[in-house]
């Protein structure tokens with residue numbers, strides 16, 4: 043890692059958000075940090091002699107003995123701390139002036155400000171956690187919904203690591219078989235006794251993990267869902283229904299929504315970023331509306347799902363027109379029409395105002411934003427598109443959401459595939475190459491959990507953390 047990450051430095055960071063609050067927590071870590079804090083604490087001996095997991099009340103004093111703040115200092119001793127090092131947490135009053143003064147004081151006695159993720163980096167470096175768990179810490183902090191949190195917690199508890207460890211054991215075993223055969227090539231006519239079934243099972247469990255990536259990302263980043271359609275179709279009414287509040291303005295006048303409106307909701311734990319857009323009236327020459335429509339096009343290009351809302355009262359022709367004209371115009375403008383199959387996947391057709399409309403045409407979901415009829419069917423459609431038709435994962439299932447992890451799993455799987463192909467050649471199998479394949483798989487898995495590390499990987503990974511974690 044770069045020079046910022048010396049493990050022996052005394053580091054400090056505010057662990058709670060900046061701003062006014064009842065309490066703020068300053069975190070410090072590094073060999074000798076308790077001694078250092080004792081120099082500015084009103085009861086230095088108590089701190090110096092303290093065991094771990096003890097909380098001490100006192101005052102932080104400045105260079106001249108003046109009181110800075112009344113605090114509680116929690117002491118952590120090696121190895122029972124988050125970082126694995128001697129550490130402390132100072133709980134002070136949560137005002138920005140207090141925090142600034144305290145941090146400044148700590149700088150004068152040898153602490154430097156921690157880099158993002160540096161506490162977790164230390165925990166990783168000192169063997170307190172592997173990389174999948176370190177990543178889970180960030181994912182827990184970033185989780186937007188309870189389900190996302192639960193999945194990250196399961197990774198923190200080691201669900202991914204235990205799958206990987208099992209595979210590693212199997213691969214190591216086969217690697218040992220290979221090196222034995224290479225060291226003692228006694229009977230060249232006999233095929234080396236590899237357990238290809240074991241490798242196949244291992245490969246499958248890695249594949250299963252890879253397949254969870256899409257779901258993992260879904261729960262982490264959520265989906266962008268844009269409501270689009272002709273003016274007055276009821277886009278804003280539908281948007282408000284999802285939010286269960288009157289966020290977007292609804293009137294009987296076409297062209298009510300001029301700019302887009304955005305809000306996050308949770309659909310069974312899937313974070314949805316909903317976007318209400320300006321209605322599509324192509325004949326308009328109102329410059330505000332024209333600009334609104336231009337923005338809608340841009341939004342559609344970046345959406346995961348587009349809910350096309352038709353005004354059912356206009357009859358079946360409205361649906362045809364919407365699909366033939368407005369949506370085409372939009373998707374062309376947004377550059378998403380090149381692959382119609384993809385556009386089709388992303389489009390959900392809603393037949394709004396079903397309370398006062400003729401029956402919905404084939405392929406359209408009848409909904410009434412006014413009465414709520416059909417709303418749960420629409421939710422179900424969004425959910426099933428989001429999950430790609432699959433079921434939602436169990437809360438404690440091993441699910442990956444990091445592209446880094448996915449890439450490494452794929453590297454391991456292709457190495458195992460090459461191995462299996464080679465073993466298929468029987469006594470002609472090139473044992474030296476097979477051994478290399480196994481080591482390639484082990485390297486990838488080692489990099490995944492962090493037993494084999496590359497500096498650049500660590501740098502990117504930990505820089506995504508917030509300071510203080």
Ligand SMILES: Nc1nc2c(ncn2[C@@H]2O[C@H](COP(=O)(O)OP(=O)(O)OP(=O)(O)O)[C@@H](O)[C@H]2O)c(=O)[nH]1
Pocket residue numbers: 272273274275276277278279280291292293294295296297298299300319320321322394395396397398409410411412413
């Ligand atoms: N009967 C009935 N009226 C509805 C329904 N949904 C919306 N409306 C009415 O249709 C009118 C337009 O609704 P909006 O939600 O503002 O429509 P919009 O698509 O956002 O319109 P613009 O922002 O102008 O593009 C309002 O008078 C709503 O009360 C519905 O399901 N049934």
Ligand SMILES: [Mg+2]
Pocket residue numbers: 277278279290291292298299318319321
């Ligand atoms: Mg509107």
